[in-house]
Amino acid sequence: xxxxxxxxxxxxxxxxxxxxxxxxxxxxxxxxxxxxxxxxxxxxxxxxxxxxxxxxxxxxxxxxxxxxxxxxxxxxxxxxxxxxxxxxxxxxxxxxxxxxxxxxxxxxxxxxxx
Amino acid sequence: xxxxxxxxxxxxxxxxxxxxxxxxxxxxxxxxxxxxxxxxxxxxxxxxxxxxxxxxxxxxxxxxxxxxxxxxxxxxxxxxxxxxxxxxxxxxxxxxxxxxxxxxxxxxxxxxx
Numbered sequence: 298x299x300x301x302x303x304x305x306x307x308x309x310x311x312x313x314x315x316x317x318x319x320x321x322x323x324x325x326x327x328x329x330x331x332x333x334x335x336x337x338x339x340x341x342x343x344x345x346x347x348x349x350x351x352x353x354x355x356x357x358x359x360x361x362x363x364x365x366x367x368x369x370x371x372x373x374x375x376x377x378x379x380x381x382x383x384x385x386x387x388x389x390x391x392x393x394x395x396x397x398x399x400x401x402x403x404x405x406x407x408x409x410x411x
Numbered sequence: 412x413x414x415x416x417x418x419x420x421x422x423x424x425x426x427x428x429x430x431x432x433x434x435x436x437x438x439x440x441x442x443x444x445x446x447x448x449x450x451x452x453x454x455x456x457x458x459x460x461x462x463x464x465x466x467x468x469x470x471x472x473x474x475x476x477x478x479x480x481x482x483x484x485x486x487x488x489x490x491x492x493x494x495x496x497x498x499x500x501x502x503x504x505x506x507x508x509x510x511x512x513x514x515x516x517x518x519x520x521x522x523x524x
Contacts, residue, residue: 329510340413340501340515341454348510387454395459396509397442398467403453 303402320388329391417516436504
């Protein structure tokens with residue numbers, strides 16, 4: 298079965314430091330991967346996606362993600378964290394049997410401290 | 412603003428009651444998805460409609476039902492409500508085509524007293 302794992306419930310980082318939010322996946326066939334962010338009392342917002350091509354994908358708000366096929370990972374990164382990046386981050390993979398449908402991870406709470 | 416509109420923003424009701432949540436997708440989007448988000452269960456996919464037809468079903472209880480109308484808006488009906496149904500209910504929409512990102516509304520917070 299297709300699945301996504303986010304091994305960290307929470308990530309803490311100081312403002313200005315680089316951040317990484319981890320995601321690993323298990324799918325049959327080619328993986329199509331997404332990152333979303335959720336701010337308090339808001340719906341999820343799309344950040345970026347990997348379909349094919351370059352392993353480093355750039356997205357909104359300075360975020361990027363690195364696709365690593367051998368490690369089945371799609372970690373979200375940002376070179377310099379902002380306090381305003383504090384939010385809940387979700388990794389998702391497209392269901393190969395219904396490419397519209399996304400399978401979400403459990404989410405990682407990012408806390409950026411001033 | 413995602414372009415997806417959900418009403419109402421908040422609902423407070425009692426056990427045993429029935430409620431209807433409404434979603435208007437982004438203009439042009441044919442797919443509508445419903446999700447439930449709670450502290451203990453995380454983000455759970457409930458159901459997907461595409462251009463009026465049910466496309467996929469997830470962890471949706473028999474007490475819950477949904478439909479998508481000809482104008483593409485969707486409604487999620489929750490009946491015989493239980494305390495455990497208290498959650499945030501999100502609607503999302505996406506355009507036609509493979510691997511399109513979903514765009515989420517800001518949700519309806521349902522509180523069962």
